[in-house]
Structures are given as C-alpha cells and as structure tokens.
Amino acid sequence: MRAPASLQGRLALWLTLGAVVLWGLALVAAGQQLRREMGQVFDSALEETGQRLLPLAVVEIIGRDEDDDGEPDEDEWEPGDDADDPGDARAQSVATLRAHDEYFTYLVRDAAGRVLIRSHQADLAVFPPYAGMGFAETATHRVYSDAALQGTITISVAEPLAHRRQTERELLLRLALPLLLIVPFSLIGVWLAVRTAMAPVQRFRAGIEARSGTDLSPISDAGLPSEFRPNARAVNRLLARLRNALEAERSFTANSAHELRTPVAAALAQVQRLVIEAPDEPTRARARQVEAALQRLARLSEKLMQLARAEGGRLQAEAPADLVPVLRLLATEMGRDPAHPVALTLPDTPVMAPIDPDAFAILVRNLIENAQRHGQGTGTDGPPEPVQVALSPAGVLRVSNAGPAVPPEQLSRLLRPFERGTTSANGSGLGLAIAQAIASGSGGTLELRSPASGRTDGFEAVFTTTLARPAPAPGA
Numbered sequence: 001m002r003a004p005a006s007l008q009g010r011l012a013l014w015l016t017l018g019a020v021v022l023w024g025l026a027l028v029a030a031g032q033q034l035r036r037e038m039g040q041v042f043d044s045a046l047e048e049t050g051q052r053l054l055p056l057a058v059v060e061i062i063g064r065d066e067d068d069d070g071e072p073d074e075d076e077w078e079p080g081d082d083a084d085d086p087g088d089a090r091a092q093s094v095a096t097l098r099a100h101d102e103y104f105t106y107l108v109r110d111a112a113g114r115v116l117i118r119s120h121q122a123d124l125a126v127f128p129p130y131a132g133m134g135f136a137e138t139a140t141h142r143v144y145s146d147a148a149l150q151g152t153i154t155i156s157v158a159e160p161l162a163h164r165r166q167t168e169r170e171l172l173l174r175l176a177l178p179l180l181l182i183v184p185f186s187l188i189g190v191w192l193a194v195r196t197a198m199a200p201v202q203r204f205r206a207g208i209e210a211r212s213g214t215d216l217s218p219i220s221d222a223g224l225p226s227e228f229r230p231n232a233r234a235v236n237r238l239l240a241r242l243r244n245a246l247e248a249e250r251s252f253t254a255n256s257a258h259e260l261r262t263p264v265a266a267a268l269a270q271v272q273r274l275v276i277e278a279p280d281e282p283t284r285a286r287a288r289q290v291e292a293a294l295q296r297l298a299r300l301s302e303k304l305m306q307l308a309r310a311e312g313g314r315l316q317a318e319a320p321a322d323l324v325p326v327l328r329l330l331a332t333e334m335g336r337d338p339a340h341p342v343a344l345t346l347p348d349t350p351v352m353a354p355i356d357p358d359a360f361a362i363l364v365r366n367l368i369e370n371a372q373r374h375g376q377g378t379g380t381d382g383p384p385e386p387v388q389v390a391l392s393p394a395g396v397l398r399v400s401n402a403g404p405a406v407p408p409e410q411l412s413r414l415l416r417p418f419e420r421g422t423t424s425a426n427g428s429g430l431g432l433a434i435a436q437a438i439a440s441g442s443g444g445t446l447e448l449r450s451p452a453s454g455r456t457d458g459f460e461a462v463f464t465t466t467l468a469r470p471a472p473a474p475g476a
Helices: 007-066 161-210 229-277 281-311 323-334 357-374 408-415 431-441
Strands: 092-094 105-110 115-119 134-137 141-148 153-160 316-322 342-345 352-355 387-391 396-401 445-449 459-464
Touching: 007 105, 007 115, 007 134, 007 141, 007 153, 007 161, 141 161, 153 161, 229 281, 281 431, 316 323, 316 357, 323 342, 323 352, 323 357, 323 387, 352 357, 357 387, 357 396, 357 431, 357 459, 408 431, 408 445, 431 445, 431 459
Parallel strands: 092 115, 342 387
Antiparallel strands: 105 115, 105 153, 134 141, 141 153, 316 352, 387 396, 396 459, 445 459
C-alpha cells in the first residue's frame, strides 16, 4: 500500500487506521468481558431454574406417593423397573402447552438415579450421573445439579453450549456492525478535520504558486500553525532578497538606458552635421559609419528600456482594454514603408483583454519589427511579401513572415536576450525577449513556430492573451 503523497492524506489515513486499531482492540476486550459476564448470567439463570423447579418436583412426587393405595397399580413404578426407560410409568414427562425451543432441559431423579420427572425434550444421554451440587460441563452442555430431602431427590438442569456460543456471536456481531459503519464516517470526519486544520497551509501554498517572476510581494502567513511560521518567514525573506536584487538590476538597466539617450542623441546630431560639413568624401564616409553605430546604440538603449519595463511588472491594466484599435494603429504606422508592407486581419468585434495597452503596443511593435527585419520578399522583380498580422476574437495574435524555416533547436533560444538566429539582418537580439517578458508578465503565452501555419517555410510568433470576463448583466 503506497502512502498518500500529501501531508493531509497521510494524516487522514494514519489517524483513521489508528482509530480503527484502537476500536478493534476495544472490541476484543469488550468481547472477552462480555463472554465472562454472559457466562455468569447464564449460570445464574441455570441455577435459578434448578432451584425453582426442585421444590415443585418434590411437591409433585410427594403428592403422587400420597395418592397411592398401598398396592402398586400396573401403571405404577415398582422396584426393579428400569427408571431410564422413557416408557417407564414412574418417569413422568412434563407436557408443554405449545411448541417452542427448549434451551433448558431437566431431569428429576431419586437417590438410585432413576428418573422421576423430566422435561419433554430432555435427552437422557446429555445428563451425567449426579455427582453433587453445583455446575458441571460436558462436551455439549453446561449442567447444574441440586438436591432435596437429604439427597434422596436430585435435579439436573442442562443448557446447550451451542446456545451460549450462538448468543455470544450475535452480540459480538452487533457490537462490530456499528464499527463497520463508523470507519467510513470516521475517515470522512478525520479528513474534514485535517483539511480544515491544513487550510492555512493550503492557502500559503497557493500564494506561492500564484507568484510569478514579476510578483515577489510577501505572502500572508495569517492562520498558519506555529510549526509552519518559520517556513513562511524564510520564504518571505527570500522573496524580499529576490525583489531587491531584481529591482536593483532593473533600475540599473533602465537608468543606464535612459542616461544613454541624451548623450547618444547629442552625439548623433553632431555626427549628422559632420556628414553635411565634411570637406571630402573619406571623412564623410567615416562620419556615416559613426552615425550608423550611434543609431544602433540608440536603438539598443530603447530596447533596454522596453525590456526593463517588461520585466518590471505593471503589465496588467486596471480595466480591460480593446486590443483592436491599438493593433490597427501600429500596423498602419509600421506598414507605410513600401519595402516592408503589413497585411492586417482584425475581427469585427472588440477583443477585451486585461493587458496594459502600452505593454501590448510594445509587444506588437517588437514582433512586427522582427518579422520585417528577418522576412524575405517574393523576389527582385515582384513586390515584397507583406508581414501577416492577424488577431482573432479569442485573443490570439499571429505575426508571420516569409523566409527560410528556422531549425527547431534554434527556436527555443530565440526568446533569450541578445540571442539571434543565423541571419545577417541588423538587430539587437532583444525584440523576442521583450515580447516574451510582456507575455509572461501579463498572464499570456508566446509561442514561436517555423514553418509558419499553412506554409512550408517562414516564421510565426503566436501571442495568446487571457480575455476579460464579461460584466454581469444588471439584476443578474
């Protein structure tokens, strides 16, 4: 038998088994005590029966003798008659009023052992010879014997031992039946009691499971048993250290990117002026190279700021927002370049989601930029193949582009910061990492596929967000 994995299940199981074992031992002890008490009760009834029947038998025998006329009738007993013969006239059998089970049978005998009176179902074979007053036991019966008139008349009352054993079994069974009913109810009761006692622990565990990478707030330890409070304090201290470390890292990243923007912009402006005022072509070419490097640095600082915001949390909106107008605005803006067109597919109904609109805009911009930068057109003679952007009513955003398929072993690495595939296109390697951070922080998922859906080549990013629950109707 394998023990349950949960502490709640183990406590319920072992407490119930312990209670069952204790009840079983109590039942055995009660059975032994019951057997002794029943033996005393049956012996008392046997003795009481003998002592009440003996005077009546003596009166019957004496009255029978007074009615004799001195001469024995042919139906009377004479010396030498066989007293053990059931047909002996002297051995009177007591008639019964109606048929019934006779648990007690008796014999009344004289000093010579001849039967004078017997019950109607008395079996002479079960009565041992009279050996004195008191109890005797044969293989099948318990016998009580008594005497009167100085031992000239004796009585023996017998009870079958099978009757006693049957009565003991019935009483023990009646004691055991409630136990069989109590066991399942006890299991349910113990389980409910343990579950109630473990409820604070379950809430604390749920609080830990609900924490994401962007939520490192302390977990309430209200109601926790004293044995679990040190664990709760240790977990909260660990969360606090992680929160401080992440906040320091994000603050450094955001501040560094922010502080870089102004000097980079100033340097870029100076280099652009230098390009215009350069006296010769070699100087102008060198200035353009510096300008390109500064532009890459500006884009990198912008991406670092976006990554810092994505990892810093606050990606959930206070109220659900419609994603359709945000996506339409971005797709229109980013598809103006004829060299990088965007084909947009939108649903006819609003798509309400709890993600922050600004965070969603950053995610969409990075996905479209990635598709435009790494996608390929239809050829030198034909127009470029547009980036496909589609949003479904279920909150699934698909951004796909043409191009060679990405090997599966590279797909999982593309979500890491500064990770790039085998491409010669310019880029920082942060776009998909930013989109992944926003998707995770907002409660959604981001999946990369290659080839794209319905194609034999290409690349596709699929973002799935949780839709907002509709507000209940008034009066509902």
